[in-house]
Every structure is written in structure tokens, then in C-alpha cells.
Amino acid sequence: MTSADPIANLATLIRCPSVTPAEGGALTALAAMLEPLGFTVERMVAREPGMPDIENLYARIGTDGPHLMFAGHTDVVPVGDEAAWTHDPFGAEIAGGEMFGRGAVDMKGGIACFVAAVARHIGKHGPPKGSVSFLITGDEEGPAVNGTIKLLEWAAARGERWDACLVGEPTNPDQLGDMIKIGRRGSVSGTVTVHGVQGHAAYPHLADNAVRGIVALTDALMDPPFDAGTENFQPSNLEVTTIDIGNRATNVVPGKATASFNIRFNDTWTAETVMAEIVRRLDAAAADERLRPGRSPVRYDIAWAERPSHVFLTRNNQLIASLSGAVEAVTGRAPKLSTTGGTSDARFIKDYCPVVEFGLVGQTMHMVDERVAVADLETLTSIYETFIERWFDNARS
Numbered sequence: 001m002t003s004a005d006p007i008a009n010l011a012t013l014i015r016c017p018s019v020t021p022a023e024g025g026a027l028t029a030l031a032a033m034l035e036p037l038g039f040t041v042e043r044m045v046a047r048e049p050g051m052p053d054i055e056n057l058y059a060r061i062g063t064d065g066p067h068l069m070f071a072g073h074t075d076v077v078p079v080g081d082e083a084a085w086t087h088d089p090f091g092a093e094i095a096g097g098e099m100f101g102r103g104a105v106d107m108k109g110g111i112a113c114f115v116a117a118v119a120r121h122i123g124k125h126g127p128p129k130g131s132v133s134f135l136i137t138g139d140e141e142g143p144a145v146n147g148t149i150k151l152l153e154w155a156a157a158r159g160e161r162w163d164a165c166l167v168g169e170p171t172n173p174d175q176l177g178d179m180i181k182i183g184r185r186g187s188v189s190g191t192v193t194v195h196g197v198q199g200h201a202a203y204p205h206l207a208d209n210a211v212r213g214i215v216a217l218t219d220a221l222m223d224p225p226f227d228a229g230t231e232n233f234q235p236s237n238l239e240v241t242t243i244d245i246g247n248r249a250t251n252v253v254p255g256k257a258t259a260s261f262n263i264r265f266n267d268t269w270t271a272e273t274v275m276a277e278i279v280r281r282l283d284a285a286a287a288d289e290r291l292r293p294g295r296s297p298v299r300y301d302i303a304w305a306e307r308p309s310h311v312f313l314t315r316n317n318q319l320i321a322s323l324s325g326a327v328e329a330v331t332g333r334a335p336k337l338s339t340t341g342g343t344s345d346a347r348f349i350k351d352y353c354p355v356v357e358f359g360l361v362g363q364t365m366h367m368v369d370e371r372v373a374v375a376d377l378e379t380l381t382s383i384y385e386t387f388i389e390r391w392f393d394n395a396r397s
């Protein structure tokens with residue numbers, strides 16, 4: 001059973017050039033690893049007008065519960081400056097105890113290890129006492145429209161139900177065993193446009209300088225802090241990401257200014273309440289006359305980027321304890337339970353079942369010379385194998 005070897009699995013997957021939206025042979029290669037183990041593998045193509053079709057994969061072994069899902073993606077970000085790589089980004093070359101290649105840690109490595117862990121589990125104990133499935137998308141690094149969301153809807157419509165999910169994204173900052181993600185902050189983005197009146201810098205009373213308005217509004221977004229953090233989350237944080245006026249003439253008062261922002265918010269808020277708070281701050285700042293004495297309120301509008309990401313926290317102790325116990329049993333280190341970092345596809349999965357995330361060390365993800373310590377692949381496979389055993393034992397008891 002070659003799929004019990006995570007190093008061989010990963011080399012096979014890295015050699016498939018699956019830069020989003022290309023399938024690159026990666027899902028076919030994954031299917032070839034899973035079918036001999038007894039998985040029923042299905043390919044689901046998701047379509048959306050104006051976007052490339054995306055291939056996704058769903059594979060399941062077993063027909064009964066409890067049902068454990070492993071989720072991830074085989075697509076990878078572009079190579080970037082190929083000349084700067086010291087090894088072929090699709091070559092899976094090993095040097096100095098590390099395997100090089102795009103996707104090595106984000107996240108073909110996680111998939112390679114989970115396949116190996118399941119293969120070893122089946123080799124020792126026979127088919128799982130319940131079901132294991134792989135929910136693998138080819139659209140995580142891209143727009144994520146034809147990926148996990150649609151794959152979940154498709155599978156659920158066919159009657160698939162899951163009791164828990166492990167996402168294999170790289171979660172460890174420095175060493176394997178550092179960190180499990182048990183939730184994620186929410187994210188909302190928007191663009192504020194201030195409408196003033198263009199004019200001559202020497203005759204400001206005839207104009208309405210949009211700079212004064214945008215400064216007042218962005219200041220109100222940045223201060224005071226939204227909250228001080230909660231038990232499981234760091235403080236919410238808003239960053240103004242650009243202010244655009246585009247005026248090159250020093251004797252012209254600009255009539256229009258825009259600013260964009262993104263807020264990462266904790267469980268003090270929902271996407272709806274944090275958006276309401278932002279509007280409340282903007283309205284208060286617009287009415288404040290400090291920067292615009294004697295003026296009527298700043299005229300502005302706000303456009304929200306579509307699809308906010310909702311904050312979530314997983315409270316399934318059995319799932320968290322099974323994973324955290326497996327990490328500690330194999331590495332001797334108690335992982336931090338964290339909600340830091342960006343969003344992931346776990347934000348979609350949480351609507352179907354409790355979800356946690358644990359994978360490789362993320363340091364080189366998306367970089368030139370993305371690479372993984374070969375020893376980490378063995379260790380992660382042992383962690384996943386121990387997790388599978390513990391999760392089924394706990395779920396059945």
C-alpha cells in the first residue's frame with residue numbers, strides 16, 4: 001500500500017501543476033491513492049458564469065456514522081519569480097532534509113499525510129468503524145466561489161452528514177505541535193467615498209475639500225479600539241488599506257476622496273453588528289465640525305465588499321481533545337488553541353459540523369522555495385493517525 005507513505009504521496013501531488021483554477025492532475029492523483037483503500041471517489045465540477053469551471057473531489061469510505069471529514073485544497077498559488085527558486089517548484093526535489101515545491105505546506109502536504117494516516121489506520125484495524133471522507137476543492141486560493149461552499153451544498157443535498165471535520169491547512173507558526181485553530185475571526189471590507197466640491201485652493205469657501213472629510217471619517221474608524229479582546233479571541237482590529245484622491249495639482253481642492261478598510265473582528269460582534277458600528281462611527285464623524293467648521297455634515301456613501309466572513313468558535317470538546325491529545329502524544333507538546341490569523345474554508349464548514357484545523361508549519365507558504373521538512377511529514381502522519389483512532393474511540397463511546 002504505497003499511499004501509506006506521505007513522502008511519496010506529497011511528491012506525486014507536487015508534480016501536478018495545479019495553480020488555481022487548473023486541476024493539474026492533482027485530483028486524479030488523489031483519487032488513485034484513495035480508490036485502492038476502498039474509498040468511493042466522486043468528482044464534482046462547479047460552474048459560475050464568467051468564471052472558470054472548477055474541479056472538486058469528494059471521497060468516502062464507510063456508510064455509517066460516526067462520520068469524520070477531512071477537508072482541504074489541492075490548488076496552489078502561482079510560482080512567482082521562478083528564477084528565484086533553488087529547486088523546480090513542481091519537482092518535489094529533496095535537499096537538506098526538506099522537500100521543495102509549491103503546495104508543500106499549503107496544503108498538499110496536509111493531504112498527503114492524512115491519506116497516509118488513513119491508509120495506515122486501515123492497514124492496522126481494517127475499514128474505519130464509521131465513515132471517513134475527503135472533501136477537497138480546487139478553488140481555495142482563488143475566488144473560492146466554485147470550491148468548498150458548493151461542494152458542501154452538493155454533498156449535503158445528496159444526504160451527506162458529518163459529525164466533525166479536520167481541515168489540514170498549515171496552522172503551526174514555528175514547529176509542529178505549536179497550534180490548533182479552533183475558530184476564526186470574522187472579516188468585513190468596505191469602501192467609503194466622500195463627496196465634496198472641487199475648487200481653487202485660494203478660495204476654499206467656494207469649495208468643500210474632500211480630504212477634510214476622508215481624514216475625519218478614517219480617523220473615526222481607527223480610534224477608539226472596537227473592543228479589548230475576548231476569552232478566545234484577540235482584540236478586533238480595523239486597518240484602513242488605502243486612501244485615494246489622485247489630485248496632482250497643489251492649487252486645486254479635490255472634490256472626491258475614497259478610502260478602503262478591512263476589519264478582523266472577534267465574537268464580541270457579528271458581521272451585522274460590526275457593520276452597524278462602523279456606520280455609527282462614520283455618521284458621528286461626518287457631523288463633527290472640528291475639521292470642517294461651519295459646514296454641513298460630510299456627504300459620504302459606503303460600499304461593502306460582498307460576502308462578509310462570519311466569526312466562529314468551535315466548542316466541541318471531544319473533537320478538540322482528540323486532536324490536541326494526539327498532538328501531545330506524538331510531539332510531547334501541548335498545542336495552543338488559537339483563533340488567530342486569516343480566514344479559511346473552515347468558515348463554510350462550520351455551518352455543517354464542528355471544525356478544527358491542524359497541519360504543517362506555515363512559514364514558507366506562498367513564498368519562493370516553499371518547502372517542508374521531510375521529518376515533519378512522518379510526524380504529522382503519526383498525529384493524524386492517532387487523532388483518527390482517538391476520535392472514533394471517543395465518538396463511539
Ligand SMILES: [Zn+2]
Pocket residue numbers: 073106107140169170
Ligand atoms: Zn491553504
